[in-house]
Amino acid sequence: MNRLSALAYASLLTSLTGVALSMSNSPLRAQDDSSIPPLMEQINKGNWLPQQEAESLRDEFYYQNAVQAYVLTLPILNTIGMRDGSEATFGSGYNVLPIWKERMDSRTWVPTPNADVIYSMSYLDLKKDGPLVVAAPPNVIGMFTDFYQHTLTDVGAIGPDRARGGLYLLLPPDYDGEIPKGYFAFKSPTYNVFLFFRTVMAKGENGPDPGPAAANAERTRVYPLWAPEKDVRPMQFPDASGKRVNMMYPTGNTYWTKLKAFVDYEPVASIDPVTRGMLASIGIIKGQPFEPTDKQTAALQKAIETAPKMILASRQLGRPDKRNLYYKDRQYENIWAGGTAEWMQDSYLDVLQRASYFQFAYSSAPAMVMRTLDAGSKYPFTARDADGNFLNGSNAYKLHLPPNPPAALFWAVTAYNVTDGSMPETKQLLPSINGFYKVKTNDDGSVDLYFGTTKPAEAPDANWIQTVAGRDFIAAVRLYGTGTEFFDQTWKPDDVVKLK
Structure with a gap:
């Protein structure tokens, strides 16, 4: 090594030694309690939690997941409640179609029933019976939905039959056979399918005449696709009018057992992965035992009691974005809040709005949401009076409808209970007025309607x-x-x- 190289080498050693000494004196040389990452600082200084606190938080997490599971699955249990109540009263089978032949009144407990049309509702099982054909009569306003209440298709003026009637072929989710020509064919994500038809009454001498609409509903036929005529069970049309029928969703822990039975019966893909994950977190997994501990059973019951109150509170307090208001100068609300029939907003699935709907209503179809001229239907509703106060049955109210309501078929006004959308049960039984009645009109064609426990002095009987x-x-x-x-x-x- 020459003299120049030796000097350079000595200089490098001195430099490296200085760096080393500098690093040894740096505050970065070791981590201590005064400098740790934020999450470690937040959670017990980076240590496991005390055993009691961990168990308490796990239990709280289970309860919160149960609340979210309720919110996500209410559309399913809404349909199951209707099916179970109907079949307990009228029987089951593809050939059983209960019809409210004299209209549905307040003795039927179901969310927001329509007392001003004739209802036909049944529950089809494509796993049990295979592909089913439904011969829909003309002039039906209806739909088929899966049991998650996703609409398979509208039926009637907005449906493919265009109010002429037609043959609808409903296929199970695992069907991979030939689809014959000549049918309006739809594959359901669930084996269970809800048939919901409404037929419009004629105007009678003293009000709506349900007879022709009920007779038209009785033209419906349901039969297995591959069954010869001689093997098809004859249709039954039990009259559901005037009977006490409880078609509401469960309010106790049967909610969870019925949900578990649904999960086991239906294909995995019928429920989205996020909801399946939420159900798995509380022990509901397809094909596996559902055996909650006593503590978990109590948490599930608490969720059943608290989640509906949370949904109701959301409805009561309203949306901050005001998308649920129909008008800038009125109290009326749109239960879809400007979204689609599938509860989609511009960039998200409106889960809370969907739960709000299914707490007091059922069946959401495109015909209810799209702005279809002279064919669809709209449902502005209000829970408040002109001063913004909640409507209460102890008070008397007046509702003024301007002349010429834009309703090519008919208009109607109905009172509903706030919590579940059932009709208030009074001596009247039908808390609804429609344009087929001999309603007293004003000179300009407008109509004043009245609400109250007793008839206000200025109110005509009708x-x-x-x-x-x-x-x-x-x-x-x-x-x-x-x-x-x-x-x-x-x-x-x-x-x-x-x-x-």
């Missing part, structure tokens, strides 16, 4: 809906065959006004 004292209620306006005046808001119902 214009009064009876309410229950001390109980809050909702007033819903129905427009079937909705016209342009509703969509451009040149016609809109007045707010409900409290009478003094």
Whole structure:
């Protein structure tokens, strides 16, 4: 090594030694309690939690997951409740189609029933019976949905038959056979399918005449695709009118056992992965035992009691974005909040709005949401009077409908209970008024309707809906065959006004 190289080498050693000494004196040389990552600082200084705290948090997590599972699966249990209540009263089978031949009144407990059309509702099992054909009569307003209440298709004016009637072929989710020509064919994500038909009444001498609409509904036929005529069971059309039928979803822990039975019966893909994961977190997994501990059973019951209150609170307090309001100057709400029939907003699935709907209603179809001229239906409703106060049955109210409601088929106004959408049960039994009644009209063609436990002095008999004292209620306006005046808001119902 020459002298120059030796000097350079010595200089390098000195430099490296200085760096080493500098690093040894640096505060970065070791981690201590005064400098740890934020999450370690937040969670017990980087140590496991105390055993009791960990167990308490695990139990709380289970409970919170049960609440979310309720919110996500309410559409399923809504349908199961209707099926179980119907079949317990009228029987089951593809050939059993209960029809409310004299209209549905408040003795039928079901979310937001329509007392102003004739209902036909049944529950089909494509796993048990295979592909089924439904011969739908003409002039039906209806739909088929899976048991998650996803619409398979509208039926009627907005459906492919265009109100002419037709043959609908419903295929199970695992069907891979030939699909014959000549049918409106739809594959369901669930084996269970909900058939929901409404037929419009004729105008009779003293009000709506249900006879022709009920007779038209009885033209419905359901049969297995591959069955010869001689093996098809004859249709049964039990009259559901006037009977006490409980078709509400469960309010106790049977909610979870019925949900588990559904999960086991249906294909895995019928429920989205996120919801399946939430169910798995509380022990509901397809094909595996559901055996909650006593503590978990108590948490599940608490969730059943608390989750509905949370949903109700959301409905009560309203959306911060006000998308649920139909008008800028009225109290009326749109239960879809400007989303689609599948609860999609611009960039997200509106899970809470969906749960709000299925707490007090059922069946969401494109015909209810799309702005279809003279064919679809719209349902502006209000829970508040013109001053913003909740409607209560102890008070008397007036609702003014301007002339010429934009409803090519008919208009109606109905009172509903706030919590579950059932109809308030009074001596009236049918808390609804429609355009087929001999409703007293004003000189300009407008109509004033009244609400109260007793008939207000100024109210004509035909214009009064009876309410229950001390109980809050909702007033819903129905427009079937909705016209342009509703969509451009040149016609809109007045707010409900409290009478003094």
